[in-house]
Amino acid sequence: MxxxxxxxxxxxxxxxxxxxxxxxxxxxxxxxxxxxxxxxxxxxxxxxxxxxxxxxxxxxxxxxxxxERSVDGALPFLDVQVQQTPMGYTTTVYKKPTNLGLCPNGSNECPDRYKKSVVEAFRLGPEGLSASRTDIVTNP
Known part of the structure; x- marks a missing residue:
């Protein structure tokens, strides 16, 4: 495959x-x-x-x-940092240390639907990943 x-x-x-x-x-x-x-x-x-x-x-x-075990009650899962609290969990945007912030070249051989998905993710920003508006402002 x-x-x-x-x-x-x-x-x-x-x-x-x-x-x-x-x-x-x-x-x-x-x-x-x-x-x-x-x-x-x-x-x-x-x-x-x-x-x-x-x-x-x-x-x-x-x-x-x-x-992968949590450290101080925090664990990255996909692109989300999950933090355990006394009331449950909070989430913030997680960026891997290896993330250079690069995206695929628009002229590559990637299918158009994947390119559109990347553009849509940049357009929407981290709002779908974070439980906190403050995190969105501090981690653009």
């Missing part, structure tokens, strides 16, 4: 759905479990629960699964 193919996301979601069904027939689903394609955000009760989840996923799939 070619990288960036629209079918790639479809097949990844299909495969991960099958794996999840197998995993959660063996162990209970964590209290919070969110997945976007192959990235998951999970809250578990202990390190042992996290390791059991990871190893069960590996037993049920042909993939290798890695875990």
């Amino acid at each position: 070619a990288m960036g193919s629209p079918l790639g996301v479809l097949f990844a979601n299909f495969y991960m759905s099958i794996v999840e069904e197998r995993v959660f027939s063996k162990i209970p689903c964590p209290p919070q479990y969110y997945r976007y394609t192959d990235d998951t955000f999970v809250r578990v009760n202990s390190e042992e629960d996290l390791e059991k989840l990871r190893t069960t996923f590996e037993e049920c799939a042909i993939l290798h699964f890695t875990c």
Whole structure:
């Protein structure tokens, strides 16, 4: 499957759905479990629960699964920094340290719908990612 193919996301979601069904027939689903394609955000009760989840996923799939743990209650998930608070979670825009702020050249061979998506993301800005208007102003 070619990288960036629209079918790639479809097949990844299909495969991960099958794996999840197998995993959660063996162990209970964590209290919070969110997945976007192959990235998951999970809250578990202990390190042992996290390791059991990871190893069960590996037993049920042909993939290798890695875990990133929160630091001081914060964890980046996709382009969002999720911060745990006493009242739940807050979100702010997250930029990877390797992000140079570059976007694809408009004359490349990328499909037009992807180019339009990039332009739309720049037009809308970070408002869809942040729970705070202050963050949007301080992190343009």
